Amino acid sequence: MTFTADEMMAVEASRLLTNGNVCFVGIGLPSLAANLARRTHAPKCVLVYESGAIGAKPTKLPLSIGDGELAETADAVVSVPEMFAYWLQAGRIDVGFLGAAQIDRHGNLNSTVIGDYATPKVRLPGGGGAPEIATSVTDVYVMLRQTPRAFVEQLDFKTSRGDRVRAVVTDLGSLESRDGELTLVRVHPGVSIDDARAATGWELAIADDVAETEPPTRAELEALRSLETSVRE
Amino acid sequence: MAETVTLAEAVRELVHDGDTVALEGFTHLIPNAAGHELIRQGLRDLTLVRMTPDVIYDQLIGMGAARKLVFSWGGNPGVGSLHRFRDAVEHSWPSPLELEEHSHAGMAAAYAAGAANLPFGVLRGYDRNDLVSRTRVAKIACPFTGEELAAVPALRPDVGIIHAQQADREGNVQLWGITGVQKETVFASARSIVTVEEIVDKLEPRPGAVVLPGWVIDAVAEVPGGARPAYAHGYYRRDNEFYTAWDVISRDRDTFTSWIQEHVLEAVPT
Numbered sequence: 001m002t003f004t005a006d007e008m009m010a011v012e013a014s015r016l017l018t019n020g021n022v023c024f025v026g027i028g029l030p031s032l033a034a035n036l037a038r039r040t041h042a043p044k045c046v047l048v049y050e051s052g053a054i055g056a057k058p059t060k061l062p063l064s065i066g067d068g069e070l071a072e073t074a075d076a077v078v079s080v081p082e083m084f085a086y087w088l089q090a091g092r093i094d095v096g097f098l099g100a101a102q103i104d105r106h107g108n109l110n111s112t113v114i115g116d117y118a119t120p121k122v123r124l125p126g127g128g129g130a131p132e133i134a135t136s137v138t139d140v141y142v143m144l145r146q147t148p149r150a151f152v153e154q155l156d157f158k159t160s161r162g163d164r165v166r167a168v169v170t171d172l173g174s175l176e177s178r179d180g181e182l183t184l185v186r187v188h189p190g191v192s193i194d195d196a197r198a199a200t201g202w203e204l205a206i207a208d209d210v211a212e213t214e215p216p217t218r219a220e221l222e223a224l225r226s227l228e229t230s231v232r233e
Numbered sequence: 234m235a236e237t238v239t240l241a242e243a244v245r246e247l248v249h250d251g252d253t254v255a256l257e258g259f260t261h262l263i264p265n266a267a268g269h270e271l272i273r274q275g276l277r278d279l280t281l282v283r284m285t286p287d288v289i290y291d292q293l294i295g296m297g298a299a300r301k302l303v304f305s306w307g308g309n310p311g312v313g314s315l316h317r318f319r320d321a322v323e324h325s326w327p328s329p330l331e332l333e334e335h336s337h338a339g340m341a342a343a344y345a346a347g348a349a350n351l352p353f354g355v356l357r358g359y360d361r362n363d364l365v366s367r368t369r370v371a372k373i374a375c376p377f378t379g380e381e382l383a384a385v386p387a388l389r390p391d392v393g394i395i396h397a398q399q400a401d402r403e404g405n406v407q408l409w410g411i412t413g414v415q416k417e418t419v420f421a422s423a424r425s426i427v428t429v430e431e432i433v434d435k436l437e438p439r440p441g442a443v444v445l446p447g448w449v450i451d452a453v454a455e456v457p458g459g460a461r462p463a464y465a466h467g468y469y470r471r472d473n474e475f476y477t478a479w480d481v482i483s484r485d486r487d488t489f490t491s492w493i494q495e496h497v498l499e500a501v502p503t
Binding site (some may be wrong): 066119125155 | 259260261305307308310314316322334337338339343345356357359361362410411413414416417440441443454458463464466471476
């Protein structure tokens with residue numbers, strides 16, 4: 001089966017999750033990847049949405065974190081102060097999926113502004129849950145399309161810290177943190193190391209043994225496509 | 234003791250120019266109708282507080298109701314940016330907008346401290362990121378272990394406004410589903426307004442519900458559909474098409490202004 005770069009990215013990100021994980025999920029690509037993991041190899045992975053749904057099991061892909069089905073299918077629905085204090089801060093969530101507008105070589109993320117804070121070129125939505133997700137979970141996974149505008153030498157604003165960023169999955173390949181520096185470890189089928197290098201705004205560290213990402217299986221692709229067509233009306 | 238009044242009366246009585254006003258509802262039960270009433274009554278110079286300013290705050294900001302925004306994530310959920318919010322921050326249109334920016338965890342702790350009538354909240358957060366210099370946060374040491382923690386000053390709005398599913402005839406309120414930070418908003422605020430889908434003879438207990446006794450609320454107003462285009466669990470679903478349409482309506486200043494004229498200013502007050 002043929003597949004797109006975005007599909008490869010979602011499938012590869014879903015493979016990071018295991019049955020033992022409790023995962024904090026945002027809307028967009030992370031939600032797609034996490035729900036795909038639940039439908040394929042990690043049906044027992046617990047999904048937590050910051051709106052308060054703990055252990056949500058949506059049958060369709062939610063359009064917003066407030067989607068009613070998240071509350072209807074959750075193990076528990078909690079208030080926002082409880083979510084951040086008793087669940088996230090207390091260490092009950094071990095994986096966090098984050099996106100951003102910019103990332104640097106240490107995995108620090110910017111989702112606040114492009115340009116100067118006081119007189120920004122682009123005002124972005126802001127950090128939301130990300131600053132404390134990035135410092136409270138054990139493993140942070142980032143999903144971000146790889147371009148020189150997004151993979152920058154110097155962030156315009158550090159919204160969240162990169163210390164716990166273990167892996168970054170892009171539309172070109174996968175990076176892992178090695179000695180605090182994001183290092184290219186896999187490229188997706190059809191992508192070269194030079195492609196990844198050219199899409200990075202810093203001198204990209206390359207692992208000695210860069211492998212090719214395992215292409216999506218038929219089961220993975222079918223599950224992904226059925227999820228994508230299921231977005232609730 | 235909650236008085237049952239119309240929304241227009243509640244806003245006229247309890248909200249004044251220059252007030253700090255929090256409208257809460259975390260993706261669910263968003264008090265959209267109350268936000269429209271603030272616009273219709275032409276309130277000015279407000280400090281608007283909300284963890285997740287979305288479409289209704291985009292409208293208030295675009296109409297120049299706000300002097301300052303206290304928030305932790307400002308976007309059109311599932312769609313993208315808020316264009317009126319961006320225009321205000323990037324180009325000071327229609328007026329400059331001062332920002333006090335938090336993380337969700339920090340702002341939730343600040344609401345909880347306000348609800349408890351404590352001067353500050355404590356959390357493990359704001360760890361060496363650039364938000365620290367843009368928000369109100371201080372480092373403190375735990376007096377028992379010495380652990381370094383973050384302190385955030387309590388949020389104490391003049392007025393807290395929320396939307397709930399039901400109230401009874403004594404003004405007791407019940408909301409359920411995703412209940413967000415609404416309980417803390419009412420307790421942290423000096424005055425409070427609750428709009429409800431319906432007023433019923435008796436509140437039937439619901440799993441996971443938040444119940445607010447009428448005597449902690451100032452005004453209850455029956456506003457069916459008061460959360461639209463957001464959703465009200467058990468009553469109606471989210472109007473996803475509107476959120477997508479808002480991206481187009483709000484991009485252009487004139488289109489935005491005409492939309493507000495037609496759908497808010499000339500709309501019959503509830």
